[in-house]
Amino acid sequence: xxxxxxxxxxxxxxATPSQPSDYALKKIDHVWKQGGAYALLGPSGCGKTTLLNIxxxxxxxxxxxVLFDGRDVTRLPTEKRNIAQVFQFPVIYDTMTVAQNLAFPxxxxxxxxxxIDRRVSEIAALLDLDKDLNKRARGLTADAKQxxxxxxxxxxxxxxxxxxxxxxTVIDPALKWExxxxxxxxxxxxxxxxxxxxxxxxxxxxxxxxxxxxxxxAVVQMGSPAELFEKPAHTFVGYFIGSPGMNLIKxxxxxxxxxxxxxxxxxxxxxxxxxxGDVEVGIRPEHALLAExxxxxxxxVRRIDDLGARRMARxxxxxxxxxxxxxxxxxxxxxxxxxxxxxxxxHVYAGGVRVEGEAA
Ligand SMILES: Nc1ncnc2c1ncn2[C@@H]1O[C@H](COP(=O)(O)OP(=O)(O)OP(=O)(O)O)[C@@H](O)[C@H]1O
Numbered sequence: 001x002x003x004x005x006x007x008x009x010x011x012x013x014x015a016t017p018s019q020p021s022d023y024a025l026k027k028i029d030h031v032w033k034q035g036g037a038y039a040l041l042g043p044s045g046c047g048k049t050t051l052l053n054i055x056x057x058x059x060x061x062x063x064x065x066v067l068f069d070g071r072d073v074t075r076l077p078t079e080k081r082n083i084a085q086v087f088q089f090p091v092i093y094d095t096m097t098v099a100q101n102l103a104f105p106x107x108x109x110x111x112x113x114x115x116i117d118r119r120v121s122e123i124a125a126l127l128d129l130d131k132d133l134n135k136r137a138r139g140l141t142a143d144a145k146q147x148x149x150x151x152x153x154x155x156x157x158x159x160x161x162x163x164x165x166x167x168x169t170v171i172d173p174a175l176k177w178e179x180x181x182x183x184x185x186x187x188x189x190x191x192x193x194x195x196x197x198x199x200x201x202x203x204x205x206x207x208x209x210x211x212x213x214x215x216x217x218a219v220v221q222m223g224s225p226a227e228l229f230e231k232p233a234h235t236f237v238g239y240f241i242g243s244p245g246m247n248l249i250k251x252x253x254x255x256x257x258x259x260x261x262x263x264x265x266x267x268x269x270x271x272x273x274x275x276x277g278d279v280e281v282g283i284r285p286e287h288a289l290l291a292e293x294x295x296x297x298x299x300x301v302r303r304i305d306d307l308g309a310r311r312m313a314r315x316x317x318x319x320x321x322x323x324x325x326x327x328x329x330x331x332x333x334x335x336x337x338x339x340x341x342x343x344x345x346x347h348v349y350a351g352g353v354r355v356e357g358e359a360a
Contacts, residue, residue: 002068002160002193004032004055009064011050017062024050026218027064032195032210034069037187039204040197042214043240048197049165051214055195056163057081068160082160086153088169090145094138098129101137102151109156123151126186142170147179154186161193168203180206201241213237229284230345235352238282244312246347247288247322248280253348261318263297268343269357280349285312287345288324295338299324302335315339 011025020026025047032038040048053059055066057078065074073081084105092101102120111119124130127147132140137148146167153162164183168176184207187194196207204211205225213221213228213236220234221227232238238246251258251265253274258265258281265281290301290313299315304326311326317339324339348355 003034003070004161004193004195005065005067005070006030006032007065007067009054009061009066011054011059011061011063020217023217025054025061026216028219030212030219030222032193034193035191036193037184037207037209038193038195039208039211040195040214041199041201041204041211041240043199046214047217048199048214052163052165052195052197055161056083056085082158084153084156084159084162086149086162086164086167088166090142090149090170092137092145092148092152095136097134097136098124098140098144098148099133101148102129102155105152105156109158119155119157123155126154126189127151127182143172143175146170150179150183154190154192157190157192159192161195164194164196166198167196168198176203183207201243205241213240215240231354232282232347233354235280235282235349238284238347238349242284242286244285244323246282246284247320247324248282248349249317249320249322251279251281252276253279253281258346258348259318260320263318265297265346266343267346267348267357269348269359271348271355271357274348274350274355278351282347282349283322283341283345285323285325288322288339288341290315290324290326290330290332291338291340292330292332293336293338296340297338299337299339300335301332301337313337 006028008027008029010023010027012023014022017023040051042048054061057076065072099120102123103116106116106119124133129147129151137145168179171179180203198204210222211225211228212219215236221237228237228241235248249260251260253271256267256270258267299317302314304311304313313324313326315322315324348357
């Protein structure tokens, strides 16, 4: 079990990097707490695997250091780092039984037989593999095989960390939900630092206490699922987290108001000296409600989509198309409508980065 410190860490696959775009991982400084459940979330190519491979020892970073509990492991090979890894596809022994597969990492480390048996039963029960313990892995479904892989990753009680690289890719969609919740429960019981790489926001938000959002080689925000939703630090986080993502409206912001086309949006805090031309205000679809004309800001409705559990309206606000929530029962006579919201839920971004503003 370990606290993992990333110290001025950066990586370029190029021999002589000269500009920011040469870095697959831009400089980061973070401490990941012992026992934490972290998800590395971001689109393909943003640098998640590079960071995971640096932590596991498969890649040596071109700059900075990785410390496990204060010990510099930057140049140690994977096998000397005391970590467990679970990959996208099952890594198991087909000819062994489920029990033998789960016992293998413990046997390798010389654990006593009674302790092995106890631990194997415990992990098998947590993953619902207890009925299959004596079956050979070969005959099992792809889902069951990946559960064995998860079990092999989680079985050693003494690991510094367990690293998961998109572990639910091969799992049947119906089972994914169950396994995600199971992994979360396992984390609570086992007190092991876990790092989970995914491009799927639902997986990240269900599993992790802290989600590390990556974009273009940089960590743009590290926070709880609620923080990422309520206060996105970067327009990318606002857009990437949530479905649909945050609306971003180009605006001119001065003091406590933002001007977008002919509309003035009231703000909760005051802003001064923001760069012209690169300012946006963000509001989540869940935080803005369609209303009768005359209420709040004027919008014109393009379309209302009934999504079953909720209705979303596509509207035009000061020339920008945005998506907001249409309350049940609201029927409008024409396309003219209002939009109501709480100014506390509107965020201001300059160059993509959230500006805190001053208390008014
Ligand atoms: N071995 C390598 N040599 C050169 N460039 C690489 C290498 N591995 C990754 N890259 C580049 O580094 C960047 C980050 O890749 P990385 O695989 O870390 O991203 P990722 O977020 O894990 O993406 P994915 O989800 O597709 O695996 C990409 O531009 C990729 O092309």
